[in-house]
Amino acid sequence: MSSQSWRVGEKEHEYLKAVLENGFPGSSSVSFTGRLEKLFAEKFDSKYAISFANGTATLHAALAAAGVGAGDEVIVPPLTMSSTSFAVLHCGAIPVFADIDPETFLMSAKSVKERVTQKTKAIMPVALYGLCPDMDAINAIAKKHKLAVIEDDAQCFLGKYKGKVAGTLGDMASFSFQNSKHLTCGEGGMVTTSNLDYAEFIRRFSSLGYGNVSAAPGKSKINKSDIVNPNFARHVSLGYNYRLSELCSAFLFAQLERLEMFVEWRKKCAAGFAEAVKGVSWLKPQKTPPECENSYWAYAVKLDTPDVKWVDFYDKFMELGGDGFYGAWRLTYTEPYFSKIIPDKHAHCPVAEVTQPYLMQFKTNYGSEADIKRQAETLQKTIRHFDK
Ligand SMILES: Cc1ncc(COP(=O)(O)O)c(C=O)c1O
Known part of the structure; x- marks a missing residue:
């Protein structure tokens, strides 16, 4: 049994079986996709x-809905998975990198303000590791310059900012269901918004520009009566086939029903690691400001001493029986492809540059107290080794 099998419950099997037994009858069947979208909107306080x-497709669609196109600029953080910036390029626009806050590791509103130009069309804050950036400050800049705000909440499920759930803080928000996320179906995504125009655009964009799809739950396909009609005109705009399959929706619906439980386990894991690093002056965990609730996709810690190398810490953690941790992604603008195409003036984030190499991302997807205890104790032993 793999250590991740706890994430798959009886309902996942039951709903998948229902799809298989139904035999993919076509677009008019009652869908798990519809049930999934309805429940997701409810749980994330969105229309x-x-x-x-x-x-990634979600970000592409949200940017397109905001009218982002060739030559526009979109402000993004450099410390994130590169999909955030790829989506900007998919629209023919230019990612402009704002620096991060040294304590929260999130895009700093002060830096965003400095990056706004006549060409800026949108801001895409990332709720990195499960923590929302300072959205009031970011929204104020957006309002002043009439910019769209698209939350990249791929890593943030039920994280909160001033009591509001992530997904409701900007104009649109994007979530990911890739393997490592709080909820998964292998690969998948969701956009939330409470703006009908955005929602209708996004649905059409994800569904080959079909004219008769709608923002309503599951309404991403053409009716049977229309499909059979040889004169039926389908495509009213440019679209992509970005839809989630019914099998993935069924699996994900079962996961979504247990969302709160998955988030609680992440928080328990984070609490275990937090206890282990408490009082250690040379380890700086991601700071969660009092107005935020971190949903801990990962527990991030900065190694803040010249005396211990990242790789030595990693090797010792593994040697002592740890389950491993990740380094942070290279800053996006330093990735080979991006460094070729991003002008130097858009790629200078000194705080991010002295933070990224020293970050350790501890996994938080353990589903048993014993696993959490083991990882936290191993971290403690590793710290003690270097503290000597
Ligand atoms: C911050 C962030 N944005 C975007 C993505 C892209 O999501 P996906 O892998 O589902 O395309 C991910 C993760 O995979 C992510 O962590």
């Missing part, structure tokens, strides 16, 4: 939730 094949 609309539109499912996607992944959490």
